[in-house]
Amino acid sequence: MPDLPAGHFVFLFTDIAGSIKLWEQRPQAMPSALARHDALVRHAVEASGGRVFKTVGDACYAVFGVAADALAAALAAQRALMAEDWDQLPLRVRVALHAGPAEERGGDYYGPTLNCVDRLVSAGHGGQILLSRAALEWIGERLPPGVEMRDLGERRLRDITRPERIYQLIAPDLPSDFPPLRTLDLRPNNLPAFSTLFIGRERQVAAVCASLRRADVRLLTLTGAGGTGKRRAWRSRWPPICWTT
Numbered sequence: 730m731p732d733l734p735a736g737h738f739v740f741l742f743t744d745i746a747g748s749i750k751l752w753e754q755r756p757q758a759m760p761s762a763l764a765r766h767d768a769l770v771r772h773a774v775e776a777s778g779g780r781v782f783k784t785v786g787d788a789c790y791a792v793f794g795v796a797a798d799a800l801a802a803a804l805a806a807q808r809a810l811m812a813e814d815w816d817q818l819p820l821r822v823r824v825a826l827h828a829g830p831a832e833e834r835g836g837d838y839y840g841p842t843l844n845c846v847d848r849l850v851s852a853g854h855g856g857q858i859l860l861s862r863a864a865l866e867w868i869g870e871r872l873p874p875g876v877e878m879r880d881l882g883e884r885r886l887r888d889i890t891r892p893e894r895i896y897q898l899i900a901p902d903l904p905s906d907f908p909p910l911r912t913l914d915l916r917p918n919n920l921p922a923f924s925t926l927f928i929g930r931e932r933q934v935a936a937v938c939a940s941l942r943r944a945d946v947r948l949l950t951l952t953g954a955g956g957t958g959k960r961r962a963w964r965s966r967w968p969p970i971c972w973t974t
Contacts, residue, residue: 738792738838739799739828739864740846741779743770743806745787746821746855758818763787765813766822773806782836788850792831792838796867799826800898803858804873807903811856821855826864845893848886854907858898865896876900885913 745751745766752759770789771781779793779802793799803824810822827849829842845861853859860868865878872878877899883892899905940946 736830737828738794738831738842739796739826739867740831740838740843741774741791741793741799741803741806742825742827742846742850743789743822744850746823746853747819748787751818751820755818758816762815762818762820765815766810766820769809769813770806770822773809774802777802777805782838790838790843796826796828796864796869797871799864800860800868801873803898804876804900804903807856807858811903823850823853823855824858825850825853825861826859827861828863828867845886845889848889849893849895852884852886852895852910852912854911856904857907858903859910860896860898862894862896873900879905881910884910887913 743766745763748759751762766787767784767789770791774781774789774791777793778795778798779791781789781791783790791799791802793802803826807822807824810820813820825846827842827846829840829845831838831840831842833839849859849861859881860878879897879899881895881897883894885892895910897905897907937949937951940949
């Protein structure tokens with residue numbers, strides 16, 4: 730199993746699903762439940778060699794230098810959370826793993842990798858463990874006994890330019906059936922996901938952007954033959970554009 734390059738890390742994010750409704754329905758029970766959630770996650774992370782570097786609301790953020798350790802922590806945390814008696818509180822936690830470069834400052838981490846894992850965990854459901862392709866590549870093929878990965882395909886995460894290939898961890902003692910991921914792919918449209926990068930047309934895209942920034946422009950129509958990049962310009966930049974051929 731290769732070591733992560735310098736400046737690269739594996740991040741584990743947890744998030745309590747439906748926490749806003751839980752706070753509305755059980756405001757007296759939620760503070761102790763949240764504290765217990767934090768303690769269980771922290772124990773699983775530290776026992777696997779990671780570090781919880783931030784807690785935000787009902788979420789825990791942890792960092793690892795070894796991908797397999799992050800996977801072990803995700804499994805241990807989810808098992809502990811599922812086994813906990815929440816005093817009739819239907820508390821379920823979603824977990825996500827992603828790997829990549831990040832900047833460290835004052836014990837915290839910043840950069841696109843953190844943005845991606847944040848969007849990844851929000852796409853999941855309570856009781857689910859999701860991994861990005863980057864995280865799975867660093868883990869390799871040596872999965873814990875009885876554990877396998879379910880390929881959920883390429884999905885478009887909110888505010889993330891490129892589609893991300895997502896996997897669900899399957900373990901015999903954890904739930905495995907969940908609704909579809911809450912990604913942009915659930916929104917019906919006739920626009921396929923990007924299969925290539927949008928190269929060229931910089932001058933035209935700049936002109937489109939400049940026009941749309943004008944206060945007197947309410948609608949912009951792009952015309953031209955098929956294949957010239959009209960749809961790509963629309964999807965890459967702005968929503969209020971029509972095009973005709």
